[in-house]
Amino acid sequence: MRFFHIGDLHLGKKIYDFSMIDDQKYILTQILKRAEDEHIDAILISGDVYDKGVPPVEAVRLLDEFLTELSQRKISIFMIAGNHDSSYRLDFGSRLFGENKIHICGSYQGRLDPIIFQDEFGEIGVYLLPFVKPALVSPFFQEDIPTYQRAVELTLQETNLKKERRNILLAHQFVTWHGIAEQSDSETYSLGGLDEVDASVFFDFDYVALGHLHSPQRIGKDEIRFAGSPLAYSFSEIRRKKSITMVELKEKGDIKLDFIPLLPKRPLREIKGPLCSLVDAARLEGGSEDYIRGILTDAKLLNDPMGQLRSLYPNIMTIEMQAQESHVEKEFPYSAEDTSPQELFQLFFERQNHREMDEMQKQAAQKAWEGLEGVVE
Numbered sequence: 001m002r003f004f005h006i007g008d009l010h011l012g013k014k015i016y017d018f019s020m021i022d023d024q025k026y027i028l029t030q031i032l033k034r035a036e037d038e039h040i041d042a043i044l045i046s047g048d049v050y051d052k053g054v055p056p057v058e059a060v061r062l063l064d065e066f067l068t069e070l071s072q073r074k075i076s077i078f079m080i081a082g083n084h085d086s087s088y089r090l091d092f093g094s095r096l097f098g099e100n101k102i103h104i105c106g107s108y109q110g111r112l113d114p115i116i117f118q119d120e121f122g123e124i125g126v127y128l129l130p131f132v133k134p135a136l137v138s139p140f141f142q143e144d145i146p147t148y149q150r151a152v153e154l155t156l157q158e159t160n161l162k163k164e165r166r167n168i169l170l171a172h173q174f175v176t177w178h179g180i181a182e183q184s185d186s187e188t189y190s191l192g193g194l195d196e197v198d199a200s201v202f203f204d205f206d207y208v209a210l211g212h213l214h215s216p217q218r219i220g221k222d223e224i225r226f227a228g229s230p231l232a233y234s235f236s237e238i239r240r241k242k243s244i245t246m247v248e249l250k251e252k253g254d255i256k257l258d259f260i261p262l263l264p265k266r267p268l269r270e271i272k273g274p275l276c277s278l279v280d281a282a283r284l285e286g287g288s289e290d291y292i293r294g295i296l297t298d299a300k301l302l303n304d305p306m307g308q309l310r311s312l313y314p315n316i317m318t319i320e321m322q323a324q325e326s327h328v329e330k331e332f333p334y335s336a337e338d339t340s341p342q343e344l345f346q347l348f349f350e351r352q353n354h355r356e357m358d359e360m361q362k363q364a365a366q367k368a369w370e371g372l373e374g375v376v377e
């Protein structure tokens with residue numbers, strides 16, 4: 001069996017109010033093309049299919065199109081819900097779709113039965129464990145479930161895994177190895193590791209297709225891995241290459257992994273420097289449709305920097321003033337009683353700009369103060 005493992009599609013996601021739908025369509029088309037080239041038997045989608053429980057229409061249509069195209073190429077689909085998905089909505093039609101080799105599991109129903117996939121080496125059990133938390137699992141068990149770890153352990157105990165057979169699991173959890181995994185800003189923030197599940201609970205499976213963390217990575221061993229999101233969904237992810245994980249499973253114990261790089265339509269990237277040099281560089285480059293975070297190192301106030309950059313980078317998402325941000329000191333050792341407003345303003349200016357006011361600025365400030373006479377005592 002040869003399959004693709006992907007996850008965290010977050011269809012319908014917006015970043016800084018920019019809809020990612022075109023970029024998602026582009027990347028799914030790329031995945032489809034590669035699926036054809038590689039003649040895969042199946043695709044595993046490990047949760048966070050949508051970005052929101054109630055996704056926008058264009059996201060639903062995009063998934064519908066993607067699954068239909070895969071299905072028309074006789075590629076089996078295994079898909080689970082992640083923490084961003086509405087489990088019951090994702091379950092819609094799943095019993096009917098199963099007959100067309102589209103296997104979807106949105107909600108945990110107290111059992112984890114395998115879907116049997118047959119290849120020339122025999123049977124493969126594919127287990128679909130959607131995102132679970134203690135409260136979702138406890139109705140099915142006669143015990144208190146204090147942790148995510150225990151919740152996952154209990155769901156797996158029920159499987160009576162046939163170890164002589166090859167077994168694959170899809171899961172969407174915050175899986176770590178002795179508390180370690182690489183996180184990024186676009187994931188749901190994890191509080192103090194309460195939701196962590198140690199990779200050791202999955203060691204009996206031949207391959208574990210994880211979703212949740214957006215950086216592709218192995219956890220504990222090569223065959224337990226996060227595919228990562230197919231696109232960078234935050235600027236913290238831009239240095240990590242995105243990929244499809246391709247897995248070839250032959251006889252029990254014979255497994256080969258490969259990584260197919262994914263290239264976005266418009267990458268997220270950072271530009272950094274004084275505004276004028278960024279503008280000059282962009283003019284030379286002829287502008288760009290990339291998603292940009294501008295980090296401006298100017299010390300002085302700028303006239304509409306966003307507008308200036310947007311005319312060259314129509315998809316600029318955010319700008320930050322680094323010079324001012326990184327040097328702000330919290331303490332201000334002057335009291336308002338002992339210092340005149342004029343002096344306080346001068347001190348404020350120096351702290352913000354790391355230099356004294358020049359003559360012109362002093363005069364301008366003086367003029368302003370005179371205008372306020374009688375207003376400020």
Ligand SMILES: [Mn+2]
Nearest residue numbers: 008048187212
């Ligand atoms: Mn996610």
